Amino acid sequence: MPLDKPGLRVGVVGATGMVGRELLHVLDKTRLPIRELRPYSSGKTGKTVRFRGKTLAAPSLELEGLRSCDLVFFVSSDEVSKEHAPDLARRGVWVIDDSSAFRLDPKVPLVIPEVNAHALSKDRRLIAGPNCTMxxxxxxxxxxxxxxxxxxxxxxxxxxxxxxxxAALEEFFRQTAGLGRLSAADRAPVLPKLAHSxxxxxxxxxxxxxxxxxxxxxxxxxxxxxxxxxxxxxxxxxxxxxxxxxxxxxxxxxxxxxxxxxxxxxxxxxxxxxxxxxxxxxxxxxxxxxxxxxxxxxxxxxxxxxxxxxxxxxxxxxxxxxxLLKGAALNSVQIAEELFRRGWL
Ligand SMILES: NC(=O)c1ccc[n+]([C@@H]2O[C@H](COP(=O)([O-])OP(=O)(O)OC[C@H]3O[C@@H](n4cnc5c(N)ncnc54)[C@H](OP(=O)(O)O)[C@@H]3O)[C@@H](O)[C@H]2O)c1
Missing domain, CATH: 3.30.360.10 (Dihydrodipicolinate Reductase; domain 2)
Structure with missing residues (x-):
C-alpha cells in the first residue's frame, strides 16, 4: 500500500458512540495515511475523543469541515446519515455509512470486502456497511x-x-448494579420491574x-x-x-x-x-x-x-x-483501505 501520498482528511460523525470509539481505535492502527481526523458528536456536552495519543474535541457536525474531508464515516443514526451523507457524496467526498439508511438503495453498494468488494465502484461515493447481525x-x-x-x-x-x-448498554449496567446482593427469591420479583427505555x-x-x-x-x-x-x-x-x-x-x-x-x-x-x-x-x-x-x-x-x-x-x-468491530467499525475501515488500495481515495 503506498504511503507517500498526501495524507487524508477523515471525518467521523458519531465518534463518541459505541461504534465511533471503536472506529477511532481501528483508524489508529490502519495504514491509511491520515493527515487529520475530525470527530463529531451530537455536540450537547462538549465531548472529547482520543486519537493517536491526542485529545480532540468532538463538536456537533459542521458542514464546511465535513465537505473538505476526503472520507467521512457516519456512525451516528439513520436521520443524521440521511440528512448529510448523500450531499457529501455528490460533492465528491467518499462516505462510508454504518446506519441502515441506504443499505437497500439499489444505487448504494452494500459491502463486506471479503464477500463482495466487486460491488464498489469509482462513481458511487456513498457506500453502506451492513447490519451487524447479517x-x-x-x-x-x-x-x-x-x-x-x-x-x-x-x-x-x-x-x-x-x-x-x-444508551442500551448504560441501561443494562444500571439494571445489573446491586442484583448480585439479592437472594434468588428476592431477585425474582424485582427483575420484571427494572426500569427500561x-x-x-x-x-x-x-x-x-x-x-x-x-x-x-x-x-x-x-x-x-x-x-x-x-x-x-x-x-x-x-x-x-x-x-x-x-x-x-x-x-x-x-x-x-x-x-x-x-x-x-x-x-x-x-x-x-x-x-x-x-x-x-x-x-x-x-x-x-x-x-x-x-x-x-x-x-x-x-x-x-x-x-x-x-x-x-x-x-x-x-x-x-x-x-462493534467486524460488525461495524472494522468493516468500514476495510472498505476505506480497499478504496485506497485501488487508488480511488
Ligand atoms: N452498535 C453496533 O453494534 C452497530 C453495528 C452496526 C451498525 N451500527 C450502526 O452504527 C451507528 C452508531 O451506533 P452506536 O451503537 O455507536 O450508537 P451510539 O452508541 O448511540 O452512538 C451514537 C453516536 O452518534 C452521535 N450523535 C447523536 N446525534 C447526533 C447528531 N445529531 N449529530 C452528530 N452525531 C450525533 C452520538 O453523540 P453523543 O455522544 O454526543 O450522544 C454518538 O457519538 C448506528 O447507525 C447503528 O445502527 C451499530
Whole structure:
C-alpha cells in the first residue's frame, strides 16, 4: 500500500458512540495515511475523543469541515446519515455509512470486502456497511454458497446489548448494579420491574425476542434487515431467509445458530475445508466452539459446531463475532483501505 501520498482528511460523525470509539481505535492502527481526523458528536456536552495519543474535541457536525474531508464515516443514526451523507457524496467526498439508511438503495453498494468488494465502484461515493447481525453469516456462508448454492437460511440470534448503542448498554449496567446482593427469591420479583427505555423489556437476567419494531406480519426490524441485506450482499434475490433475532445480556459479541439448506449435498467435512480457507474467518476444531467472551476485540468471524442437519442438503453451524468491530467499525475501515488500495481515495 503506498504511503507517500498526501495524507487524508477523515471525518467521523458519531465518534463518541459505541461504534465511533471503536472506529477511532481501528483508524489508529490502519495504514491509511491520515493527515487529520475530525470527530463529531451530537455536540450537547462538549465531548472529547482520543486519537493517536491526542485529545480532540468532538463538536456537533459542521458542514464546511465535513465537505473538505476526503472520507467521512457516519456512525451516528439513520436521520443524521440521511440528512448529510448523500450531499457529501455528490460533492465528491467518499462516505462510508454504518446506519441502515441506504443499505437497500439499489444505487448504494452494500459491502463486506471479503464477500463482495466487486460491488464498489469509482462513481458511487456513498457506500453502506451492513447490519451487524447479517455480517457473520455473509462471511461464513459465502464459500459454502458459492460451492453448493444456499437456497434457504434459518437463523436464531443471540445479540449483545452494545449492538443497541450506548444508551442500551448504560441501561443494562444500571439494571445489573446491586442484583448480585439479592437472594434468588428476592431477585425474582424485582427483575420484571427494572426500569427500561432503551430496550423493550429489562435485559438484566433476561432475553428479549425483539430487536426493532414489529411489522404487520410479526417480523422485527432486525429480522427484516438481515434477510434483505443478505440477499443483496450475496446477490441472491430468491434466497429464503427466516430469522428470530434475540437480545441477550451480553455486553459485546453477537452469536447465532444457523441452518443452511443447499441446492446440492454438502458434507460437514467439505464445508469445514471451505470454511478453513475463507478470508476473515476462524474455524474452531471439532468439539470446540467460539463464545462472545472469546471474540470480543478480535477482528475475524468465528465459526464452530459445523454439523449435518436434517438431510444431506442441510448444515448447522454456530457463529460468534465482535459486533462493534467486524460488525461495524472494522468493516468500514476495510472498505476505506480497499478504496485506497485501488487508488480511488
Ligand atoms: N452498535 C453496533 O453494534 C452497530 C453495528 C452496526 C451498525 N451500527 C450502526 O452504527 C451507528 C452508531 O451506533 P452506536 O451503537 O455507536 O450508537 P451510539 O452508541 O448511540 O452512538 C451514537 C453516536 O452518534 C452521535 N450523535 C447523536 N446525534 C447526533 C447528531 N445529531 N449529530 C452528530 N452525531 C450525533 C452520538 O453523540 P453523543 O455522544 O454526543 O450522544 C454518538 O457519538 C448506528 O447507525 C447503528 O445502527 C451499530
Amino acid at each position: 455480517t457473520p453469516l455473509a462471511v461464513a456462508g459465502n464459500a459454502l454458497h458459492r460451492s453448493a448454492c444456499v437456497t434457504e437460511v434459518r437463523l436464531a440470534t443471540y445479540q449483545a446489548v452494545s449492538g443497541a448503542g450506548r 432503551a430496550l423493550p423489556r429489562p435485559i438484566a437476567c433476561n432475553v428479549i425476542p425483539q430487536v426493532g419494531s414489529f411489522d404487520a406480519a410479526g417480523a422485527s426490524g432486525e429480522e427484516r434487515k438481515v434477510a434483505a441485506e443478505l440477499r443483496k450482499v450475496w446477490d441472491a434475490p430468491r434466497l429464503k431467509v427466516s430469522v428470530t433475532a434475540v437480545r441477550v445480556p451480553v455486553v459485546r459479541g453477537h452469536s447465532m445458530s444457523a441452518w443452511l439448506t443447499f441446492k446440492t449435498p454438502l458434507s460437514p467435512g467439505r464445508a469445514r475445508k471451505l470454511l478453513a480457507r475463507s478470508p476473515g474467518l476462524v474455524l474452531h476444531a471439532e468439539g470446540d466452539y467460539p463464545t462472545p467472551a472469546l471474540v470480543g476485540g478480535k477482528a475475524p468471524v468465528h465459526a464452530g459446531r459445523v454439523r449435518r442437519g436434517a438431510t444431506d442438503r442441510e448444515l448447522c453451524l454456530w457463529l460468534s463475532f465482535d459486533n
